Amino acid sequence: MTHPGNERPETVLSVRDLCVETVSRSDPRPILKSVSFDVYAAETLCIVGESGSGKSVTAFSVMGLLPPDALRRSGGRILLNGRDLSTARPGEILALRATTMSMVFQEPMTALNPVRRIGEQLDEVIRIHRSLPAAQRREMVMKMLTEVDLPDPPRIYRSYPHELSGGQRQRIVIAMALILEPKLLIADEPTTALDVTTQKQILHLMKELQRVHGTSVIFITHDFGVVAEIADRILVMRHGVTIENGTRDQILAAPADPYTRELVASVPGIHPPAPLPPKHDRVLSLRNVSKTYGTRPLFGRPRLVHALSDVNLDVHRDEIVGIVGESGSGKSTLARCVIGLVEGWTGEIRLGDHLLEDASRNRSYDIKQRLQIVFQDPYRSLNPRRRIGASLMEGLTNFGMAESQARRKVAEVLEIVGLDSSVMQRYPHQFSGGQRQRLCLARAIVMEPEILIADEAVSALDVTVQGQVLDLLADIKRRTGVAILFITHDLRVAAQISDTIIVMQHGRIVEKGTPQQVIRSPREDYTRELIQSAPGAHWDFRNFRPFVAEPGAEPAVS
Amino acid sequence: MASQSKLHLFLSSWSTRLALAMIVIVVLMAFLAPWLASQDPMFLDPSVRLKKPSAAHILGTDAYGRDLYSRIIYGSRVSLMVGTGVLAISVFFGVILGALAGYFRALDSVIMRIMDGIMAIPAVLLAIALVSVSGASLTTVIVAIAVPEIPRVTRLVRSIMLSVRSEPYVEAAVTLGTSPLKILLRHMLPNTVAPLIVQGTYIFAAAVLIEAILSFLGAGIPPEVPSWGNIIADGRSYFQLLPGLVLYPGIVLSLTILTINMLGDAARDALDPKLAARN
Numbered sequence: 138m139t140h141p142g143n144e145r146p147e148t149v150l151s152v153r154d155l156c157v158e159t160v161s162r163s164d165p166r167p168i169l170k171s172v173s174f175d176v177y178a179a180e181t182l183c184i185v186g187e188s189g190s191g192k193s194v195t196a197f198s199v200m201g202l203l204p205p206d207a208l209r210r211s212g213g214r215i216l217l218n219g220r221d222l223s224t225a226r227p228g229e230i231l232a233l234r235a236t237t238m239s240m241v242f243q244e245p246m247t248a249l250n251p252v253r254r255i256g257e258q259l260d261e262v263i264r265i266h267r268s269l270p271a272a273q274r275r276e277m278v279m280k281m282l283t284e285v286d287l288p289d290p291p292r293i294y295r296s297y298p299h300e301l302s303g304g305q306r307q308r309i310v311i312a313m314a315l316i317l318e319p320k321l322l323i324a325d326e327p328t329t330a331l332d333v334t335t336q337k338q339i340l341h342l343m344k345e346l347q348r349v350h351g352t353s354v355i356f357i358t359h360d361f362g363v364v365a366e367i368a369d370r371i372l373v374m375r376h377g378v379t380i381e382n383g384t385r386d387q388i389l390a391a392p393a394d395p396y397t398r399e400l401v402a403s404v405p406g407i408h409p410p411a412p413l414p415p416k417h418d419r420v421l422s423l424r425n426v427s428k429t430y431g432t433r434p435l436f437g438r439p440r441l442v443h444a445l446s447d448v449n450l451d452v453h454r455d456e457i458v459g460i461v462g463e464s465g466s467g468k469s470t471l472a473r474c475v476i477g478l479v480e481g482w483t484g485e486i487r488l489g490d491h492l493l494e495d496a497s498r499n500r501s502y503d504i505k506q507r508l509q510i511v512f513q514d515p516y517r518s519l520n521p522r523r524r525i526g527a528s529l530m531e532g533l534t535n536f537g538m539a540e541s542q543a544r545r546k547v548a549e550v551l552e553i554v555g556l557d558s559s560v561m562q563r564y565p566h567q568f569s570g571g572q573r574q575r576l577c578l579a580r581a582i583v584m585e586p587e588i589l590i591a592d593e594a595v596s597a598l599d600v601t602v603q604g605q606v607l608d609l610l611a612d613i614k615r616r617t618g619v620a621i622l623f624i625t626h627d628l629r630v631a632a633q634i635s636d637t638i639i640v641m642q643h644g645r646i647v648e649k650g651t652p653q654q655v656i657r658s659p660r661e662d663y664t665r666e667l668i669q670s671a672p673g674a675h676w677d678f679r680n681f682r683p684f685v686a687e688p689g690a691e692p693a694v695s
Numbered sequence: 696m697a698s699q700s701k702l703h704l705f706l707s708s709w710s711t712r713l714a715l716a717m718i719v720i721v722v723l724m725a726f727l728a729p730w731l732a733s734q735d736p737m738f739l740d741p742s743v744r745l746k747k748p749s750a751a752h753i754l755g756t757d758a759y760g761r762d763l764y765s766r767i768i769y770g771s772r773v774s775l776m777v778g779t780g781v782l783a784i785s786v787f788f789g790v791i792l793g794a795l796a797g798y799f800r801a802l803d804s805v806i807m808r809i810m811d812g813i814m815a816i817p818a819v820l821l822a823i824a825l826v827s828v829s830g831a832s833l834t835t836v837i838v839a840i841a842v843p844e845i846p847r848v849t850r851l852v853r854s855i856m857l858s859v860r861s862e863p864y865v866e867a868a869v870t871l872g873t874s875p876l877k878i879l880l881r882h883m884l885p886n887t888v889a890p891l892i893v894q895g896t897y898i899f900a901a902a903v904l905i906e907a908i909l910s911f912l913g914a915g916i917p918p919e920v921p922s923w924g925n926i927i928a929d930g931r932s933y934f935q936l937l938p939g940l941v942l943y944p945g946i947v948l949s950l951t952i953l954t955i956n957m958l959g960d961a962a963r964d965a966l967d968p969k970l971a972a973r974n
Contacts, residue, residue, distance in 0.1 A: 476870055497869050505872040512863040520864045522885050526863075532871035580867065 150252030155213035245306035258295030280476035304335035426484035459635030467644035509581035513593035526561030570601035732765035781902035789848020797856020810846035896959030
């Protein structure tokens with residue numbers, strides 16, 4: 138019960154000494170070690186941590202959604218509105234879900250049933266928990282659809298999930314979670330799968346709904362930028378332990394724990410480093426490169442998608458070109474045209490003086506060697522069945538190098554990426570994501586390429602590891618003079634590492650310049666929107682303080 | 696390390712161990728037939744026709760006075776040869792065709808339409824046609840059963856090729872200048888081994904069964920050769936007099952197929968990464 142006039146905020150959720158371990162008779166491993174925190178009425182608590190920190194397990198424990206054959210609560214109490222969930226029967230917890238606490242998941246594509254209409258799915262939530270006539274339920278659904286700012290609610294009501302965009306779907310999931318006005322909303326990385334501009338809208342929406350309904354929110358994220366936007370209080374977790382717990386300003390401005398300091402300081406700020414690079418010889422040039430994907434149906438007009446239109450670009454020796462864009466902007470297609478994994482493009486790509494052939498298989502070994510790529514997913518980039526040594530030497534032996542010599546060269550390069558040469562005997566599954574990405578980098582640079590393409594190469598990594606790999610890339614550039622095409626959806630990361638930034642939208646280059654020019658004085662509206670959408674743009678993470686003045690970008694939502 | 700745990704998982708259940716033991720018995724039967732059998736399975740002795748089990752003839756004799764026990768022992772040879780032969784032929788052609796269809800876009804539709812055509816041919820009809828053209832023989836039976844199995848293997852291999860070819864590690868190999876043949880052998884085909892082991896057990900079991908059906912119908916192995924299908928076919932007229940003539944080979948046939956299928960299921964469970972992760 139709320140007591141008007143009471144100064145202390147009401148505690149909605151209180152977690153005390155929560156312990157979770159793996160289900161195993163012989164060797165149960167602890168996953169959460171005595172986690173305690175409170176969530177007060179109408180506030181947002183951000184739980185921050187890297188992968189494996191236990192932040193999602195904490196959320197699942199509260200919701201009673203721990204997978205019974207894998208994890209179990211081994212101690213502690215969870216009090217929701219003063220009621221102990223740890224002693225509640227499964228049926229009681231079921232009744233509390235959606236009515237008192239509800240959850241929004243990361244992947245809006247899989248959180249909705251693909252074969253049922255949006256309206257039916259929202260209606261079902263009400264039907265299960267309340268006995269209301271159909272007309273009244275429909276009214277509630279329409280009202281909720283309006284509240285989450287979806288255009289034309291009657292049309293959305295009739296739509297299937299595949300007819301909506303990712304951002305719209307996430308709005309539906311939020312609507313579904315809030316339709317019964319729960320006291321507590323748990324959002325597990327709800328914006329991670331979305332583009333930054335969409336992310337900004339969703340964060341804004343959640344803030345607004347929270348203000349109107351007075352909902353308490355637990356927001357789980359790995360992104361300190363997002364935290365800086367929306368948190369009232371922050372809980373930092375690592376290896377299943379609470380590292381630090383405090384208000385937003387305490388944690389962001391004066392983190393007490395060294396791990397928190399490292400975590401906050403690794404967040405890429407949107408503000409670019411100053412030095413302008415000297416221009417060297419041009420190594421790669423693109424002239425009017427276009428790529429069209431099309432389906433030619435038996436009847437009717439062919440449907441064409443312009444993945445790239447008239448792209449012109451020069452890349453110089455010793456230069457890092459950051460290519461930034463949202464999903465569908467054509468940034469990956471550009472990379473794949475250059476490397477030859479996409480064929481059927483038009484225009485000219487020159488590597489030095491050599492006019493590049495269309496597909497990789499038509500190119501000579503010499504040309505292939507000069508272009509190398511590192512992919513996004515470190516878990517799928519190395520053949521799981523082959524030893525690291527075999528994978529890393531593959532390129533060299535393809536070019537006819539003797540195995541002993543190749544082995545020596547790989548060992549040298551492994552040292553550059555910070556790994557011991559003994560790793561050559563091991564298999565990929567024995568390495569972490571960050572180590573695997575170093576191995577992929579080693580595989581590429583052992584070829585001594587002139588152009589290295591990094592296609593979202595740090596996007597799948599935790600922020601501290603991401604920082605290390607970025608430093609490594611810069612180091613490799615310094616040592617070898619390789620030109621790097623750094624493709625990313627994250628303008629903050631691009632600003633940190635690039636000498637030149639290119640912004641792409643709908644297959645076109647819309648802006649080009651040094652990070653200074655692009656971020657301080659963007660010419661295009663779209664670039665400005667991207668900059669403003671970057672979460673946490675108002676906060677200088679490196680120096681633990683807010684930016685004083687914001688040239689070119691307005692302070693974001695607060 | 697990983698393969699050891701898979702083997703361990705494979706052998707963890709009693710039913711699998713029992714099935715494995717049964718298969719070992721059948722294989723030993725086939726290899727040691729001359730020593731295990733009490734007499735030549737083709738030796739005719741009209742004086743002892745249709746005898747009940749006795750010390751001289753453990754399971755009795757058939758209508759021509761042949762020893763049923765010896766014929767069943769020798770019958771395992773035919774079954775294993777048919778199973779192995781069909782497996783070898785269908786996997787050999789299936790893997791080659793599937794790999795070509797899955798890797799080279801241009802060949803895909805051509806190969807797969809031919810496979811669709813072959814799939815439409817029933818094994819029994821093909822066998823009857825082949826036998827009427829070239830006469831009943833082991834080779835004819837193996838070819839007749841193997842040909843309709845080839846498209847199944849081709850489809851399986853092709854689908855795996857299609858899903859693997861966009862894996863980043865395959866694309867990385869392309870950019871490293873690895874030749875298409877090496878990419879196929881090194882990076883793509885190893886992914887088909889586990890599903891092929893599973894599919895292979897089913898093909899083997901189906902081949903043994905179809906051979907029995909063909910022989911029973913008289914379109915398979917020459918009638919004097921002891922095969923389980925032939926023994927059942929010979930004995931069916933005397934079923935009421937001597938049920939053992941049909942029952943004993945029938946039981947051996949059923950048990951063999953059941954155990955092979957059980958091994959296939961166990962292999963699937965052991966090799967499926969999702970099921971493995973749960974244990």
